[in-house]
Amino acid sequence: MSTKIAVICSKAFMNRLNIISHEVPHIQLDFYIYNSPEETPNLMKQVKPCDVLLLAGTLPYLYAKHLLRQWPIPWTYIKQDETMISATILSAIAKHNVTIDRLSIDVMSSTFIQNVLQDIQFEGPLPYMQEIELSTPTKQLLTNHIALWQSKQIDLVITSIHAIYDDLTALGIPVIRMLDPKSSIIRRLNESISLSQLTKFESAKAVAGIIEFHKTTHNPLQMVEQLATIIHASYQQVDTCRFELFTTYGHLQNALTQNKLESFFTVSEKSAKLVFGYGESILEAQSNAQQALKYALPNAIYILTENKELQGPFPNTTTTLSLQAKDPYIVLMAKETKLSPLNISKIMTFSKSRQSLQFTAHDLSEHLQVTRRTSERILKKLVEHNYAKIVGEEMTYQQGRPRSLYELNFSTYH
Structure with missing residues (x-):
């Protein structure tokens, strides 16, 4: 099956991509052409169903x-980098017989040019460089190029913007486009295929x-049916208060991304725990869901991934805690203090979330979410093993x- 790629680009890039694309099998290109990159957001609204979006x-x-x-x-997206700069400057020197200091180049970052010239140990005068920013009108870049040409300070313009290329060509000013190396384009097309396949696999x-409902919840079956509809799940009743649901990663992520599950807790008059487990099989997913239930708090959603990472609570502030002790340092702490890796992970998250280094037991x-x-x-336990220390006392007014x-x-910082 082919991968359908929506490409937002200029007409010139479309022509180049059509020449190269046959070297990447099983892709279908759907082009959305702009006259100026500023049109990209509007073109995105026109993109028809596809597997991947590629910005040129x-x-x-x-x-x-x-x-x-x-x-x-x-x-x-196809990133401007040193490879692109190197290929373009080499082309300018070889084809147009110009020296580097007689070039005017508009570029996303002048650092790219400086890095290339340093790598080749170039010690002569630098080219004229203009950095492209969203706040800088394209017309201003064009005006600067024209001024340098008219004052006879340059022999050639290298531009990253196709509209500037067209305008300079019309004025008879020597100009070339920034080259997109063939290898970079093919690499990005293959990356697009990989992204599509990975997303489909994950979904x-x-x-x-x-x-798990409170035992006094009225008509829980009706709420389960509503939830199953939202996440496209099948379900089965385990006992009077507990139900199991079965769906896919794609359906659940869509519901979470679009905040479709927030309303579930607002219609429930009693507290309820909702957890999900991911897995390569239904049995693994069920096992992870059962483990997540041990750590879940009411009226929030928790997820235990196949890598034993506990995510939640959704839809409020979300943190990720590892239930597996992979870090040797955490393993040692857990062994010495007799604390669980989960508690140590939570303490690390607690520390990173605070502006102040000092804190109380409260x-x-x-x-x-435990008692004082x-x-x-x-x-x-942390103090006994020198993983924490008492640094003072907080005076209260009570x-x-x-x-x-x-x-x-x-x-x-692990």
Whole structure:
């Protein structure tokens, strides 16, 4: 089966891509042509169903960046880099018999040019360079090129913008386009195929869910049916308060991305726990869902991945905690303190989420969702093994003993 790639590009790039694309089998190209990269966001609204979106350049990517955050299918873009600069400058020297200092180049980053010239140990005068920014009108770049030509400071313009190429050509000013090396284009087409295949594989991954209602919940079956419709799931009743659901990764992610599950908890008059497990098989997904249920809090969604990473709570602030002790440092901490790797992972997340280094047992208990007595026991174990230290006391305006201030004494950047 072929991979359908929507390509947003200039007419010149379309012609080049059509010449090259036959070397990449099993692809179908659907072009959306702009006269200026600024048109990219509007063209994205016209894209018909496809497997991958390919943007032909860094500039169209920058114009589309705000839309790509929520783009529902995989996307990639052809990046301007040192390889592109090297090929273009070599072509200019070989074909047009010009020296580097007699070039005017508009480029996404002048650092690319400087890196290339440093790599070849070039020690002569630099070319004229203009950095392309969204805030800089294309007309201004064009005007600068024309001024350099008219003042006889340059012999050739290299441009990254096809509209500037067309305008300079019409004026009879020598100009070439920034070259997109054939190898870079083929690499990006193959990457597009891989992105499509990976997405389809991920979307088909098995997902098992468990929903556990409060025992006094009225008519839970009706709510399960509504939930199953939202995530395109089948379900079965385990007991009076618990149901299992079966769906795919793609359907669940679509529901989470579009916030379709938020309303589920608002219609439930009693608290409910909802968890999902991912797996390469239904049995693995079920096992992960059952394990996630042990850590779930009411009225929130938790997910345990096939890599034993606990994600949640959705739809509120989401963190990822590892239930597997892979880091030797965490394994050692768990062994010495007799704390679980999950608790250590949560403590690391707690530390990274705070602006202040000092905290109280109450602060930690709120983050871990445990009693203050439990957090004090955890802190006692950390202090005993020098993974935390008491650095002072917090004075309160109420009666009672002052609360100890703690500071962690180990690296939390794992």
